[in-house]
Structure formats: C-alpha cells, structure tokens
Amino acid sequence: MKTISVADYRLAARRRLPRVLFDYIDGGSYGERTLAANVEDFARLTLRQRVLRDVSHLNFGVELFGQSLAMPVILAPVGLSGLYARRGEVQAARAAAKAGIPFSLSTMGVATAAQVAREVQPPWYQLYMIKDRGFMSELMARVREAGCPALLFTVDLPVPGSRYRDARHGMTDPRWRARVSQACDGLAHPGWLWDVRVRGGAWTLGNLAGAGEGLTSLNQFWSWIGRQFDASLTWRDIDWVRERWPGPLILKGVLDVEDARAARSCGVDGIVVSNHGGRQLDSAPSSISVLPDIAQAVGSDLTVLMDGGVRSGLDVLKALSLGARACLIGRAWAFALAAGGEAGVTGLLELLRQELRMAMSLTGCTDAAQASRELLT
Numbered sequence: 096m097k098t099i100s101v102a103d104y105r106l107a108a109r110r111r112l113p114r115v116l117f118d119y120i121d122g123g124s125y126g127e128r129t130l131a132a133n134v135e136d137f138a139r140l141t142l143r144q145r146v147l148r149d150v151s152h153l154n155f156g157v158e159l160f161g162q163s164l165a166m167p168v169i170l171a172p173v174g175l176s177g178l179y180a181r182r183g184e185v186q187a188a189r190a191a192a193k194a195g196i197p198f199s200l201s202t203m204g205v206a207t208a209a210q211v212a213r214e215v216q217p218p219w220y221q222l223y224m225i226k227d228r229g230f231m232s233e234l235m236a237r238v239r240e241a242g243c244p245a246l247l248f249t250v251d252l253p254v255p256g257s258r259y260r261d262a263r264h265g266m267t268d269p270r271w272r273a274r275v276s277q278a279c280d281g282l283a284h285p286g287w288l289w290d291v292r293v294r295g296g297a298w299t300l301g302n303l304a305g306a307g308e309g310l311t312s313l314n315q316f317w318s319w320i321g322r323q324f325d326a327s328l329t330w331r332d333i334d335w336v337r338e339r340w341p342g343p344l345i346l347k348g349v350l351d352v353e354d355a356r357a358a359r360s361c362g363v364d365g366i367v368v369s370n371h372g373g374r375q376l377d378s379a380p381s382s383i384s385v386l387p388d389i390a391q392a393v394g395s396d397l398t399v400l401m402d403g404g405v406r407s408g409l410d411v412l413k414a415l416s417l418g419a420r421a422c423l424i425g426r427a428w429a430f431a432l433a434a435g436g437e438a439g440v441t442g443l444l445e446l447l448r449q450e451l452r453m454a455m456s457l458t459g460c461t462d463a464a465q466a467s468r469e470l471l472t
C-alpha cells in the first residue's frame with residue numbers, strides 16, 4: 096500500500112507492530128475523548144482560501160531558541176521508540192536532521208542522549224522528574240554533556256493516565272499470563288520480531304540505566320513509572336531544574352491560561368500547549384481549542400509551541416495561525432517509524448512539507464513565521 100497520508104502510516108504500523116505496541120501508540124486515556132477532540136477540533140477549523148497573491152516563493156523556516164528550523168515542526172518525545180523499529184530513536188533523529196528540524200528524545204527512550212548525539216546530532220531532551228534527585232542531577236549533567244540544545248520538561252504526568260487498551264493487553268499486568276500473551280503477539284508479527292527483538296536484542300531504557308535497573312519488559316516499565324515518578328512537583332521545582340539547566344527550558348503540558356502565566360513568572364523560555372496527546376486527563380480540552388487564549392496571554396513573552404492532533408501540514412498552518420510558533424508531532428512520526436524506519440519518517444516529513452506548501456499557497460501565506468488569525472475563516 097502506498098503511504099500518502101498520516102492515516103496510511105497508521106495502518107501500515109498496525110500491520111507491522113504487535114497489537115500491544117500499536118495500541119500503546121494509538122490509544123489515549125479512559126474513553127479517549129480528549130484524544131478524539133484533539134483531532135476533531137483541528138478538522139472543525141476552516142482555512143480562508145485566498146487567490147492571486149504571488150505564492151511562487153514560500154518561506155517555511157522559523158527561528159526557535161536560536162535554532163533555525165526548515166519548517167515549523169518538531170518530533171515530539173515518544174517513549175519506547177526503540178521498540179517500534181530497531182534503534183528507532185537514532186533512525187528518527189536522522190530523518191529529522193535531514194529535514195532540518197529538531198528531534199526530541201524521551202526520558203523513556205531506549206537510546207541515550209549521548210548515543211543520538213554521537214550518531215546524529217544532539218537531540219532536544221525531554222525530562223521526566225523521578226523521585227531520586229541525586230540521579231536526576233547526574234542525568235541532567237549527562238544531557239548537558241551530550242550537547243542537547245533545549246530541555247522539554249514534561250509537567251503533565253505526575254501520575255500515569257489510565258489507558259484501557261494497555262490494561263486490556265496486560266501491559267500493566269506483571270503476571271505470566273500477560274507475558275505469554277505478549278510473546279504470542281510478537282510471534283504473530285515476524286517482520287517486527289526479526290528487526291527489533293532478534294536483531295536488536297535485549298532492550299532497556301538507556302537514559303534511566305542506574306535508576307531503572309532491570310526495566311526490560313513493558314510490565315516492569317509501567318509499574319516502575321507509577322512508583323518512581325515524582326507526584327510532589329510544584330512550581331518551585333522549576334528553580335531546581337533551572338539551576339541545573341542553563342539552556343532553553345520549555346514546559347511541556349500546559350493547558351490553562353493561569354498555568355501559562357505561572358510559567359512566565361518562573362522564567363522558562365517556552366511552553367508546549369499539550370494534553371500529552373490525550374493520554375493523561377481525559378475530558379481535558381483539546382490543545383488547539385485552548386491555544387489562542389494561551390498565546391494571547393503569554394505569546395509575546397514566551398515561545399508558545401503546541402501538540403496534540405496534528406495529522407497534516409494543514410493542521411500545522413492552523414496551529415500557527417492561532418498563535419503557535421511551531422507544532423510537535425507524536426503519533427504521526429511513531430507510526431511512520433514503525434511502518435518504514437528512517438525512510439518512513441523522512442517520507443512523513445516530506446508529506447507534511449508538501450501539505451504545508453499547499454496550505455500556505457492557497458491561503459496566500461508566503462511566510463510561515465508570519466501566519467496569523469487572518470488565515471482562518
């Protein structure tokens with residue numbers, strides 16, 4: 096099947112991956128209402144078609160935190176990517192580098208920041224705070240040493256959201272029956288099994304080596320998160336992170352204007368308007384629906400990014416027109432990686448670029464950095 100849309104990459108990933116992994120990527124929390132709203136609210140926005148405006152030269156580039164991006168798209172941190180394809184983080188980082196955009200490495204990545212930096216280039220680093228602050232200090236020092244140019248501090252996961260699909264597949268169940276069922280799931284997907292489990296060998300969460308010793312199965316991984324993530328975090332802890340991170344600091348998971356103002360008061364450099372792709376608080380509003388108010392409140396002081404539901408270049412332009420400087424994409428690249436490795440992610444980014452080109456041309460927008468509310472009806 097030809098992959099000509101994000102939906103096609105999703106279908107290709109569904110064929111390739113064991114069901115437990117596909118549903119881990121595809122699913123959201125509880126009734127998946129926020130997950131659906133993220134996509135539906137984008138679909139509801141209508142672009143304003145304009146004509147005869149000389150769109151022969153378009154500028155897709157934006158500047159963020161002193162970095163030039165070839166287009167206003169960033170690969171969002173996606174945990175366990177090294178299980179969707181062998182050395183998945185490195186493959187995705189390569190595709191991002193070729194496309195001239197940042198790749199964000201999750202704390203829950205299989206590859207370490209140093210590995211990605213060595214083999215491709217330093218990634219943006221996504222930080223989860225675990226309770227052991229000594230370990231966190233060491234981790235942040237390692238991330239600095241790897242040369243990571245920006246830190247995404249995820250603040251919307253004090254506790255892991257409850258995801259029905261993961262529970263049904265026994266992802267959170269340590270008993271042998273769940274493990275046998277996952278093994279059968281793997282055997283039923285020989286392409287994946289050969290690439291990831293046979294050629295890739297044993298896996299672990301590289302960034303957490305030392306803190307999360309022995310995290311080699313999905314069940315162990317999930318229960319470890321529940322035990323180790325620090326639910327006591329407050330705004331005061333931003334100072335703790337700041338002391339250890341001199342570079343651009345971006346809070347990921349802000350969904351409320353008051354929180355955006357608090358982020359500004361804490362002196363962070365940016366925020367990602369995000370509900371974690373509908374994986375945390377179900378019934379929270381979609382990211383795109385709260386973006387305009389947040390951008391209006393803090394957009395002149397902070398770099399406002401957004402994610403959640405971006406499935407095309409048209410969505411990227413809609414987000415820019417409502418005040419985001421750039422979008423992060425999560426599931427879209429995870430599906431493309433599972434479907435085709437580095438080539439899959441490269442194909443996806445080319446697709447988004449073409450769609451963005453078309454959307455800008457037909458709305459008469461010649462510069463992505465200048466997109467405004469005028470582009471919407």
Ligand SMILES: Cc1cc2nc3c(=O)[nH]c(=O)nc-3n(C[C@H](O)[C@H](O)[C@H](O)COP(=O)(O)O)c2cc1C
Pocket residue numbers: 119120121133171172173174201202203221249347369370371372373374402403404405423424425426427429
């Ligand atoms: C499978 C999966 C794993 C994720 N892992 C992380 C993570 O480790 N850290 C994080 O901050 N966000 C994580 N996210 C959230 C994404 O960074 C992003 O906020 C979300 O995927 C955006 O929504 P979208 O998938 O609709 O593009 C994950 C999302 C998915 C789908």
